[in-house]
Amino acid sequence: MAAGVTEAVGEGKDSQASRSSRATRKLRIGQANGADGQRFFLAKPGANHGTPEFSKELPGEAEAIVESLKTSLSYFVVSEWRGIADFSGKKPQLSREAVRGAAKAG
16 A cells, blocks of 8 residues: 555655646646736625625736735636637637736726
8 A cells, every 4th residue: 555655655656846847838828818907806805706896906916816815805806808700710619828917997
């Protein structure tokens, strides 16, 4: 039984190393696809959990996490996308494009 655990731990280290390089790539790709266009909002105190209600906008996720911890409120991440259709091939290809919005209101 201990040998099986040792093998799993050894495999976990190898897969963790490969995951970290993949995660870095995904982060860069995500930023290119609009992750930097995300907006962060603190939940409104006493709001109904079925419908999102925002109280204040925060400049980044780190600030949203800290405020969430301080206030015991959840936070929302909002991004805007536009649907795109490519009819150049035999089959239409549907995809999305991040909307680079105007200045943040708040």
